[in-house]
Amino acid sequence: MRKIFIKAIMLFMALTVLTGLIYPLAVTGIANLFFPVTAQGSLVIRDRVIVGSGLLAQKNDSPFYLWSRPSASEYSTWPSGASNLGPASKVLRDQMSDRRRDWRIQNGTDKDMPLELLTASGSGLDPHISPEAAARQLDRIARKRKWSAKQTRSAKQIVDRFTEPPVLGFLGQPRVNILLLNLALDGI
Amino acid sequence: MKTNDWVYFITYGATLTLLAPVLGYWMAKVLNGQPGFLGRILSPLEKSIYRLTGIQPDKEMHWRTYLLSLLAFNGLGFLFVFLLQITQRHLPLNPQHLPNVPGWLAFNTAVSFTTNTNWQAYSGETTLSYLVQMAGLEVQNFLSAATGIAVMLALARSLIRHSSEVIGNFWADVTRTTLYVLLPMSLLLSLVLVQQGAVQSFRPNAVARTIDGSEQVIPLGPVASQVAIKQLGTNGGGYFGTNSAHPFENPTPLTNFLEMLAIMLLPAALIFTFGKMIGNKKHAWMIYGVMMLMLLAGITAAYWADWRMEMQLPGIAMEGREYRFDRASSVLWSVLTTAVSNGSVNAMHGSMAPVTGLVQLFNMMIGEVIFGGVGCGMYGMMLYILLTVFIAGLMVGRTPEYLGKRIDRYTIVWASIGLLLPSAVILEGTALSCLSPAALASHLNHGPRGFSEILYAWTSSSANNGSAMAGINAATNFYAIGLGMAMLLGRFGVIVPVLAIAGHLAQGKSIPPSAGTLPTDSLTFSLVLTAVIMIVGGLTFFPALSLGPLIEHLLLATGRLF
Numbered sequence: 001m002r003k004i005f006i007k008a009i010m011l012f013m014a015l016t017v018l019t020g021l022i023y024p025l026a027v028t029g030i031a032n033l034f035f036p037v038t039a040q041g042s043l044v045i046r047d048r049v050i051v052g053s054g055l056l057a058q059k060n061d062s063p064f065y066l067w068s069r070p071s072a073s074e075y076s077t078w079p080s081g082a083s084n085l086g087p088a089s090k091v092l093r094d095q096m097s098d099r100r101r102d103w104r105i106q107n108g109t110d111k112d113m114p115l116e117l118l119t120a121s122g123s124g125l126d127p128h129i130s131p132e133a134a135a136r137q138l139d140r141i142a143r144k145r146k147w148s149a150k151q152t153r154s155a156k157q158i159v160d161r162f163t164e165p166p167v168l169g170f171l172g173q174p175r176v177n178i179l180l181l182n183l184a185l186d187g188i
Numbered sequence: 189m190k191t192n193d194w195v196y197f198i199t200y201g202a203t204l205t206l207l208a209p210v211l212g213y214w215m216a217k218v219l220n221g222q223p224g225f226l227g228r229i230l231s232p233l234e235k236s237i238y239r240l241t242g243i244q245p246d247k248e249m250h251w252r253t254y255l256l257s258l259l260a261f262n263g264l265g266f267l268f269v270f271l272l273q274i275t276q277r278h279l280p281l282n283p284q285h286l287p288n289v290p291g292w293l294a295f296n297t298a299v300s301f302t303t304n305t306n307w308q309a310y311s312g313e314t315t316l317s318y319l320v321q322m323a324g325l326e327v328q329n330f331l332s333a334a335t336g337i338a339v340m341l342a343l344a345r346s347l348i349r350h351s352s353e354v355i356g357n358f359w360a361d362v363t364r365t366t367l368y369v370l371l372p373m374s375l376l377l378s379l380v381l382v383q384q385g386a387v388q389s390f391r392p393n394a395v396a397r398t399i400d401g402s403e404q405v406i407p408l409g410p411v412a413s414q415v416a417i418k419q420l421g422t423n424g425g426g427y428f429g430t431n432s433a434h435p436f437e438n439p440t441p442l443t444n445f446l447e448m449l450a451i452m453l454l455p456a457a458l459i460f461t462f463g464k465m466i467g468n469k470k471h472a473w474m475i476y477g478v479m480m481l482m483l484l485a486g487i488t489a490a491y492w493a494d495w496r497m498e499m500q501l502p503g504i505a506m507e508g509r510e511y512r513f514d515r516a517s518s519v520l521w522s523v524l525t526t527a528v529s530n531g532s533v534n535a536m537h538g539s540m541a542p543v544t545g546l547v548q549l550f551n552m553m554i555g556e557v558i559f560g561g562v563g564c565g566m567y568g569m570m571l572y573i574l575l576t577v578f579i580a581g582l583m584v585g586r587t588p589e590y591l592g593k594r595i596d597r598y599t600i601v602w603a604s605i606g607l608l609l610p611s612a613v614i615l616e617g618t619a620l621s622c623l624s625p626a627a628l629a630s631h632l633n634h635g636p637r638g639f640s641e642i643l644y645a646w647t648s649s650s651a652n653n654g655s656a657m658a659g660i661n662a663a664t665n666f667y668a669i670g671l672g673m674a675m676l677l678g679r680f681g682v683i684v685p686v687l688a689i690a691g692h693l694a695q696g697k698s699i700p701p702s703a704g705t706l707p708t709d710s711l712t713f714s715l716v717l718t719a720v721i722m723i724v725g726g727l728t729f730f731p732a733l734s735l736g737p738l739i740e741h742l743l744l745a746t747g748r749l750f
Contacts, residue, residue: 004260007243008264011241011261011359015331015362015366016327023413024326024413027375027388028389031382032388034383035382038384038386039412040389041389041407042385077406077407079430082430082433082508082539083538084539084657087504088636088748096501096503115502116503116511122535123430123433125430126510167441170192170196171442179399
């Protein structure tokens with residue numbers, strides 16, 4: 001009996017050191033050697049200031065910029081969170097019609113409203129929307145920023161350039177990253 | 189159905205079916221002391237661990253010693269994770285200066301990770317320090333997985349032995365599994381994850397000044413190394429609160445596919461490990477077939493329900509999901525993670541269609557034997573196989589035999605305990621919660637989904653899954669303690685019977701097959717086995733399921749909201 005406990009303690013300590021210290025440290029070492037940017041959170045830096053992470057959506061409801069998908073946790077990263085509301089929830093249905101109304105007020109019509117903007121994401125930090133959802137917001141932004149026709153055209157080209165295709169043609173769907181796109185639009 | 193979804197499902201199924209047998213047969217060698225090519229690098233490490241700890245890997249154990257070693261080892265794991273949490277404020281690697289975790293929550297989390305459940309009543313990023321995540325939780329991700337595999341190895345050995353008192357060495361089984369299977373695979377996967385965008389850092393959180401001028405915390409930590417093993421070891425406990433929906437855990441469609449493959453890979457491969465160890469590969473394919481059939485039925489129902497929900501109100505299916513993953517992959521993941529005892533999510537189960545939720549619940553309720561947790565899926569399935577052999581034997585009027593072993597009263601009594609105990613915990617726990625004002629006060633959705641949330645919590649805990657329909661506030665004392673007990677009963681209430689059966693089978697004599705032997709690798713047997721699983725699960729849980737997801741589905745179809 002005592003022998004079993006001693007062996008249990010010894011083996012537990014050995015495997016804790018191996019899997020709980022050496023392994024994560026090794027991964028950190030190798031990862032930061034080969035992939036230093038992603039390992040540290042894919043930080044996006046402009047004028048020497050961190051403006052966000054290329055993988056996390058951020059709160060931005062200014063009409064001058066593209067909007068991300070709604071977030072049940074108000075884009076909190078600390079902690080992240082979702083609504084967990086079921087399809088039969090009145091609250092969810094109300095939220096969806098509110099979002100539709102807001103879109104109509106900002107864009108004149110809700111006929112062509114991209115569907116992914118109706119619902120909150122799982123992480124509350126979904127960094128992507130569809131290229132269509134980006135393109136449809138450009139009219140509003142052009143109006144607000146008083147862009148010329150040429151500027152609007154080049155904004156559309158930027159959206160095309162930022163569109164990431166599905167991986168291997170079938171994993172995922174075409175998508176654009178909001179933060180990177182918004183920063184690029186500032187350059188027009 | 190979109191063409192893309194077809195391609196997705198078929199690619200997934202084909203990749204799994206190609207990889208699982210290869211990996212499984214290889215593991216049968218490695219885990220029994222023939223490490224092959226990895227041995228050249230890792231054998232010295234294995235030997236030095238034995239030297240350091242005084243373990244004699246070839247000295248096999250009686251089943252009671254095996255069980256006792258397992259319990260001591262897991263008990264220590266629990267204690268260590270518990271102590272780390274309640275003292276984390278004073279320990280290093282806590283750059284965010286997080287306070288100590290309250291006792292009852294620490295208990296719940298420690299039980300959860302030692303039992304391979306990984307139910308989370310907290311949000312990782314704001315509750316646990318880097319040290320607790322890696323030296324506490326991550327270690328248990330490895331060791332609880334290794335424990336499950338060890339029990340399966342012992343069971344497989346017992347079937348090919350006769351008149352033997354011993355079933356293997358627990359220490360060697362755990363060490364080999366960790367060293368040769370879990371560590372190399374996790375290392376590989378975690379590096380791919382980082383390359384794609386997952387975080388792996390010991391620095392304090394970064395702070396960004398966003399476009400609209402506000403501050404955004406960029407949470408960091410040793411994330412990728414933990415995500416890799418949580419996917420591979422059927423653990424499922426995320427580094428972040430939103431698990432693999434979080435872009436830092438699952439950054440791209442490619443990582444989504446790989447993480448999903450990792451959910452199933454080891455559970456599927458272990459069936460072939462089992463088949464090779466008992467010297468009957470055909471039997472392994474039969475079991476694989478039964479599991480795959482039930483899995484496909486679940487995927488079909490869940491996908492249909494999801495499609496129907498989207499037809500009723502276009503756009504609603506994306507609630508709780510991420511745009512970088514296709515909708516189909518979120519449904520697929522939710523079925524896989526509950527069939528296999530993983531419990532990680534890439535989309536919120538609380539926002540999915542009622543019938544999708546029903547599939548998730550049923551997968552867990554039958555004891556997670558559709559591939560199931562690493563090791564535990566296979567040994568859980570073995571309980572059903574023994575039951576089926578027994579029932580079939582009664583039907584044809586012969587003494588039931590399985591792989592040359594007589595299935596007697598002792599075996600069937602233990603198998604029944606292993607099958608009934610977790611079911612009893614689910615139903616009793618749910619009933620108790622429905623009577624307790626404290627428990628009732630903490631659900632989120634109204635109507636039948638409120639009940640489903642409670643049922644899901646008890647099912648997930650008892651089946652050691654760890655996913656949640658969320659909604660209920662699991663951080664209340666009632667749930668923290670109650671669900672913690674459910675996890676313990678669901679884990680060890682099956683391990684004890686399985687090891688008792690293993691010990692008994694190893695002692696038994698081997699009977700040569702005769703004309704009266706029921707072949708257990710035939711199509712007929714597969715169908716009877718499937719029927720037994722469906723009937724046992726159906727009869728036990730139909731009333732509970734009809735009060736939750738079934739009624740919600742019917743009401744939703746008439747347009748009733750809550």
